[in-house]
Amino acid sequence: MTTDEAVADATTPPRAGLRERKKQRTRSALVRAALELFTRQGYERTTVDEIAEAVEVSQRTFFRYFANKEEVAFATQESAECHFFTALCGRPAGEAPLAALRGAVLDAWGNIGEAIEQLVPPELHMRMYRVIESTPSLLAVHLRRTAEMEERLAREIARREGLDVDADPRPRLLVAMFGGVIRVAGKLWTEGEEDSVVTLRDLTAFHLDYVGPTLAEKWDK
Amino acid sequence: MTTDEAVADATTPPRAGLRERKKQRTRSALVRAALELFTRQGYERTTVDEIAEAVEVSQRTFFRYFANKEEVAFATQESAECHFFTALCGRPAGEAPLAALRGAVLDAWGNIGEAIEQLVPPELHMRMYRVIESTPSLLAVHLRRTAEMEERLAREIARREGLDVDADPRPRLLVAMFGGVIRVAGKLWTEGEEDSVVTLRDLTAFHLDYVGPTLAEKWDK
DNA sequence: GAGGCTAATGTCAGCGTCTGACAATTGACA
DNA sequence: TGTCAATTGTCAGACGCTGACATTAGCCTC
Numbered sequence: 001m002t003t004d005e006a007v008a009d010a011t012t013p014p015r016a017g018l019r020e021r022k023k024q025r026t027r028s029a030l031v032r033a034a035l036e037l038f039t040r041q042g043y044e045r046t047t048v049d050e051i052a053e054a055v056e057v058s059q060r061t062f063f064r065y066f067a068n069k070e071e072v073a074f075a076t077q078e079s080a081e082c083h084f085f086t087a088l089c090g091r092p093a094g095e096a097p098l099a100a101l102r103g104a105v106l107d108a109w110g111n112i113g114e115a116i117e118q119l120v121p122p123e124l125h126m127r128m129y130r131v132i133e134s135t136p137s138l139l140a141v142h143l144r145r146t147a148e149m150e151e152r153l154a155r156e157i158a159r160r161e162g163l164d165v166d167a168d169p170r171p172r173l174l175v176a177m178f179g180g181v182i183r184v185a186g187k188l189w190t191e192g193e194e195d196s197v198v199t200l201r202d203l204t205a206f207h208l209d210y211v212g213p214t215l216a217e218k219w220d221k
Numbered sequence: 222m223t224t225d226e227a228v229a230d231a232t233t234p235p236r237a238g239l240r241e242r243k244k245q246r247t248r249s250a251l252v253r254a255a256l257e258l259f260t261r262q263g264y265e266r267t268t269v270d271e272i273a274e275a276v277e278v279s280q281r282t283f284f285r286y287f288a289n290k291e292e293v294a295f296a297t298q299e300s301a302e303c304h305f306f307t308a309l310c311g312r313p314a315g316e317a318p319l320a321a322l323r324g325a326v327l328d329a330w331g332n333i334g335e336a337i338e339q340l341v342p343p344e345l346h347m348r349m350y351r352v353i354e355s356t357p358s359l360l361a362v363h364l365r366r367t368a369e370m371e372e373r374l375a376r377e378i379a380r381r382e383g384l385d386v387d388a389d390p391r392p393r394l395l396v397a398m399f400g401g402v403i404r405v406a407g408k409l410w411t412e413g414e415e416d417s418v419v420t421l422r423d424l425t426a427f428h429l430d431y432v433g434p435t436l437a438e439k440w441d442k
Numbered sequence: 443g444a445g446g447c448t449a450a451t452g453t454c455a456g457c458g459t460c461t462g463a464c465a466a467t468t469g470a471c472a
Numbered sequence: 473t474g475t476c477a478a479t480t481g482t483c484a485g486a487c488g489c490t491g492a493c494a495t496t497a498g499c500c501t502c
Binding site for chain 1: 317318319357360361362364365367368382383384390391393394395396397398400401402404405427428431432433434435436438439440442
């Protein structure tokens with residue numbers, strides 16, 4: 001283990017051991033099978049046994065890869081979120097907090113493919129997003145995951161601005177409001193007809209532009 | 222059934238039938254027992270069998286009162302949320318949207334007792350709130366419930382302003398941002414030492430006052 | 443106030459998620 | 473090749489939750 005990791009970190013892993021590659025293949029096969037089944041017949045109507053059987057492993061093995069049935073449903077979300085967070089960290093230091101968040105999310109939605117295409121086809125990822133939004137138990141987990149991400153975002157924003165996240169409420173507040181806007185955009189997208197990522201991106205940008213007008217003291221019609 | 226309801230609706234029910242009273246007693250006994258156990262030994266470490274046994278009913282009966290184990294954990298939250306929503310509906314028509322939301326939430330936190338004291342002691346409700354925030358599965362459900370409430374709030378705000386909630390993004394956006402602020406305040410409260418409701422109320426007011434400064438283009442230190 | 447009606451409850455069997463324990467298999471590495 | 477350790481399979485069982493059916497108990501009429 002120690003030898004492998006040392007080499008792997010130095011360059012792109014020349015070739016991880018057979019054992020490791022096999023594990024990766026099993027894992028991604030489980031993700032693909034799960035998402036395929038979830039999107040085809042629904043999350044609740046899919047059993048873990050079905051997923052395991054589709055990949056020809058035992059149920060017990062499934063639970064060694066994923067702590068629970070929900071976790072596999074969020075495997076590609078996880079990648080996408082990492083992508084987004086990385087985008088935020090790469091933003092120029094001078095940029096204002098909200099502008100940085102805006103830039104990062106539009107960036108991430110712009111090339112979601114990079115983050116997940118080696119795992120599943122992007123189109124499946126989008127279909128799964130809809131399943132998450134329309135399945136109560138998954139939606140709940142999705143919101144909790146979002147809240148966890150927001151905590152990380154707040155810390156990054158505080159770092160950029162040279163503030164103490166526990167002393168100044170603004171980083172957390174900004175991120176919480178930002179998260180609310182993103183959620184509204186995402187929800188409206190899943191309710192609409194257009195599946196394309198571009199639509200989601202545009203919808204997000206549109207809603208972010210509305211933050212100012214929304215907080216105006218008096219709304220004009 | 223028909224006769225009873227007609228009478229009950231006209232005045233305050235003079236005395237609901239024995240059957241109905243018994244049901245209410247069983248239900249509230251289940252809530253009390255559940256919250257007592259959840260706060261004492263944790264949500265995950267409490268089984269439905271334990272709760273049922275404490276009230277001397279069968280497990281099956283528990284599931285006739287509550288769709289699942291989570292639902293009983295949110296019984297008092299449900300009351301509190303109703304209280305809050307009612308407070309919003311009672312706000313003067315002239316008030317600006319954000320001011321109305323602010324007034325309603327401070328109002329609701331101010332006299333939480335009214336909403337729940339016939340069910341459980343308010344202090345138990347507060348302890349339960351902490352359990353919810355610190356139990357991942359409950360936190361997830363809590364956030365979903367919040368999102369559902371936000372949808373209702375958005376519709377009420379739109380109604381007040383004479384807008385179509387599906388055509389104008391501002392009601393949903395405002396409520397989403399507002400919800401984010403409330404959550405930050407609530408989370409900080411559970412992490413702190415002070416249990417009192419007053420502290421929560423003050424913390425909420427403080428964070429709401431910070432919305433403007435947070436969205437300023439440049440943050441001053 | 444006896445008896446029929448129906449709502450509430452108990453009992454039982456069973457499915458699905460998830461976990462611990464132990465045995466069997468299979469890469470890794472000397 | 474043989475030893476070691478990681479991965480997997482098998483099995484038993486706890487817990488959440490549901491359908492079906494039997495039992496109990498409030499309600500209402502005569």
